[in-house]
Amino acid sequence: MVKRVQTQQIASSNAFAKWITRGAVLFLFLAACSWLDTIKDQWYVFTPESLHELAQAAVASAPTPSSIEHIIDHIVTNLTATYPPSVIALNPNTSEWVLNNAGGAMGAMYIIHASITEYLIIFGTPLGTEGHTGMHTADDYFNILVGEQWAFAPPNLQMEVYKPGEVHHLPRGQVKQYKMHEGCFALEYARGWIPLMMPFGLADVFSSTLDYWSLYHTIRVTAREMGRNLLIGKI
Ligand SMILES: *[C@@H]1O[C@H](CO)[C@@H](O)[C@H](O)[C@H]1NC(C)=O
Numbered sequence: 001m002v003k004r005v006q007t008q009q010i011a012s013s014n015a016f017a018k019w020i021t022r023g024a025v026l027f028l029f030l031a032a033c034s035w036l037d038t039i040k041d042q043w044y045v046f047t048p049e050s051l052h053e054l055a056q057a058a059v060a061s062a063p064t065p066s067s068i069e070h071i072i073d074h075i076v077t078n079l080t081a082t083y084p085p086s087v088i089a090l091n092p093n094t095s096e097w098v099l100n101n102a103g104g105a106m107g108a109m110y111i112i113h114a115s116i117t118e119y120l121i122i123f124g125t126p127l128g129t130e131g132h133t134g135m136h137t138a139d140d141y142f143n144i145l146v147g148e149q150w151a152f153a154p155p156n157l158q159m160e161v162y163k164p165g166e167v168h169h170l171p172r173g174q175v176k177q178y179k180m181h182e183g184c185f186a187l188e189y190a191r192g193w194i195p196l197m198m199p200f201g202l203a204d205v206f207s208s209t210l211d212y213w214s215l216y217h218t219i220r221v222t223a224r225e226m227g228r229n230l231l232i233g234k235i
């Protein structure tokens with residue numbers, strides 16, 4: 001009888017020690033995360049302001065308002081001339097598009113740059129689409145190149161309208177309903193924790209589209225670009 005009570009006491013003190021350890025590991029993990037969050041800014045290469053200027057110049061250079069190919073060429077040519085390959089890896093292949101479904105919206109994207117703390121893509125569709133922005137761990141700057149983007153965030157019951165040359169800034173943690181009205185393409189710049197955004201960008205494959213071909217290429221190109229950046233020390 002005495003022996004049984006002792007065994008029970010040892011078992012419960014073991015369980016207690018286990019929970020203390022788990023609590024300590026969780027605490028250290030959260031402390032590391034919040035510390036990383038305060039220093040992430042040092043890895044940013046782009047600025048929202050310079051990309052906004054570039055998007056405006058690209059829009060202004062277009063022979064017609066729907067010349068998206070010309071606008072994209074202007075952006076990529078400028079970026080590759082501005083940033084040396086030792087500072088940031090860029091993907092100059094303007095034919096490398098993948099279809100993407102996220103938050104109920106569908107379009108195609110061309111990844112110009114992807115690293116752990118920043119990404120820069122062209123996203124859009126000539127058909128129009130509508131959905132949820134997703135809740136993100138990064139700040140998002142949506143520079144409209146062609147067409148219009150509409151957005152809705154209650155309690156403001158009037159729609160927000162963004163036109164070519166304008167930028168729609170969605171701060172980290174905020175959510176909206178948005179619509180790429182008719183044909184719309186944008187230069188999207190996100191800065192923050194990019195890998196944590198990926199579940200939103202990929203979840204629709206598993207719950208809806210089953211488009212494993214696009215999933216494969218999205219992961220392949222993203223991993224390749226993140227890898228190229230890590231190789232030059234760009235986090
Ligand atoms: C890139 O675009 C910016 C904004 O339009 C401009 O100020 C800069 O001179 C351009 N750089 C190159 C190398 O074309």
Ligand SMILES: *[C@@H]1O[C@H](CO)[C@@H](O)[C@H](O)[C@H]1NC(C)=O
Nearest residue numbers: 092093094095096097098217
């Ligand atoms: C550019 O991307 C397209 C589509 O993925 C591919 O077929 C082509 O080979 C790529 N070009 C280069 C130079 O990598």
